[in-house]
Amino acid sequence: MRHVPARRHPGQRAGPRCPRTGTVTLEFHDIHHAYGDLPVLRGIGLSVAPGEIVCLLGASGCGKTTLLRLAAGLEPLQAGRIELGGQVMAKPGREVPPERRGVGFVFQDYALFPHLSVAENVAFGLRFASRAERAPRVSEALALVGLDTYRDAYPHMLSGGQQQRVALARALAPRPAVLLLDEAFASLDARLREQVRDDTLHVLQNAGIATLLVTHDAEEAMFMGDRIALMREGRILQLGPPEALYFGPTDRYVATFLGEVNRLPSRVRGGQATTAIGALPAAGQPEGAAVEVLVRPEGLQIGTAAAHQAEVEACRMLGATTLVHLALPDGAGGVLRLHARLPAGRRLSRGERVTVAIDPERAFVFPPEAP
Known part of the structure; x- marks a missing residue:
């Protein structure tokens, strides 16, 4: 599993201030x-x-x-x-x-010059600096991205990741x-x-x-x-x-763009949005209104002793998580098909009966999507 650096609060400095400009918003x-x-x-x-x-x-x-x-x-x-x-x-x-x-800019295609070496590509971003400044600035930028030993190489000799780091070094060289x-x-x-x-x-x-x-x-x-x-x-x-x-x-x-969701039709009764697998508070939604409950796959809790029965249609391990396909009655004569994500290592068999509940921290109530 890759190391994920600790997250900073917005505006908290993670390293030294920019040597030339200081703190700038x-x-x-x-x-x-x-x-x-x-x-x-x-x-x-x-x-x-x-x-x-x-x-x-x-x-x-x-x-x-x-x-x-x-x-x-x-x-x-x-x-x-x-x-x-x-x-x-x-x-x-x-x-x-x-x-x-x-302002430094890194383009999608990196825009490296094929006829220039790595050091010359980085130096191109310093064309307005004095000649005496360029060499130490190039060395500083290449060291920052871990490419100081590639200064004499050409773009075609580098991997895609190394080319990206050269483009980043060129953008950072002018500080x-x-x-x-x-x-x-x-x-x-x-x-x-x-x-x-x-x-x-x-x-x-x-x-x-x-x-x-x-x-x-x-x-x-x-x-x-x-x-x-x-x-x-x-x-x-x-x-x-x-x-x-x-x-x-x-x-x-926002909910759907940030990740996969299961969609459960519902209607507000007594301030609650009731679905085939449980109810959620429907704050701000009018009584009797048709709504849709969006539940993230990891927000489906799979167990063995509750009222909501579902059948496992497929179970696939995806590395850090296991994806489970579920089918259960929707309460109106149809079938709901849902995706659940479980911790890696848990294995369910096709045809197995399980129970399903909603984690309210990973479920949201919105009006139905407009046609």
């Missing part, structure tokens, strides 16, 4: 943006504290990469204000050039106040992606600078982020620590 104020008649960002407000990693999470087209490009100065700001350390970096009609913002990463792990295969994410998290914590990371992968956002800003159609639906979004989603979309 990135702030977005009421950002609106459109491409022609198509609105892309609709009133975004967000801050990233020094030493904090904030993940912009959402489906393709929700506006997260556009927000990153506006922060980097790659697109002119149409409405709102972007500040860095209290200094205005962008507002309509006034843009600080990208090279003067103190930026803010680091922006756009789907930086998307091109790696699953196993390598886990290792590179782990390595990158340690590097970012040691760098101690404000970091904004774009991803469409909920697991990645929960692993990397001190806070997650879940976006949909140009708005932030919920902002907070990963555990707040996972265990306390304020919106059906």
Whole structure:
């Protein structure tokens, strides 16, 4: 099992302050943006504290990469204000050039120059520094990402993970106040992606600078982020620590985006949403209203002595957990099919009868999804 670094509170410094800029906060104020008649960002407000990693999470087209490009100065700001350390970096009609913002950017494809060595690629990010500064800065950045022995290698000689670390070193070499990463792990295969994410998290914590990371992968956002800003159609639906979004989603979309859920139809009676496997408090839902109970797979408790009987249709070990497929009557003449996740090692046989109950900490009540 991989080591997961201890999570910091938002804004808590995980390493030394940025040598050049000190403690700097990135702030977005009421950002609106459109491409022609198509609105892309609709009133975004967000801050990233020094030493904090904030993940912009959402489906393709929700506006997260556009927000990153506006922060980097790659697109002119149409409405709102972007500040860095209290200094205005962008507002309509006034843009600080990208090279003067103190912002590092890691692109999805890394954008390494194939004809330049690793050291020369990293030095390219220092083209505005004096010649005397470049060599020690390159060595410092390569040591930070663990590639100091590869300085004379070329990109084609490196693995995908090593190329990603070169791109990260190039972004960190100028000692930026803010680091922006756009789907930086998307091109790696699953196993390598886990290792590179782990390595990158340690590097970012040691760098101690404000970091904004774009991803469409909920697991990645929960692993990397001190806070997650879940976006949909140009708005932030919920902002907070990963555990707040996972265990306390304020919106059906948030609940389903952060992980798999079982869907149980219900109706509110006496303040409770009753389902075929138990009832939950339905605070805020009107009496008699049709609702849907969403239960995470690990929120289904499997036992042998309760009223709710289900049949095991399949049981598969998936490493750290075991996935169980269940079928049980829905109380209306139909069949409910549910997924449960159990600790690794527990084994159930196909056709076995078990009992099912709901863990209320991992279940949520929302109005039915609109057609």
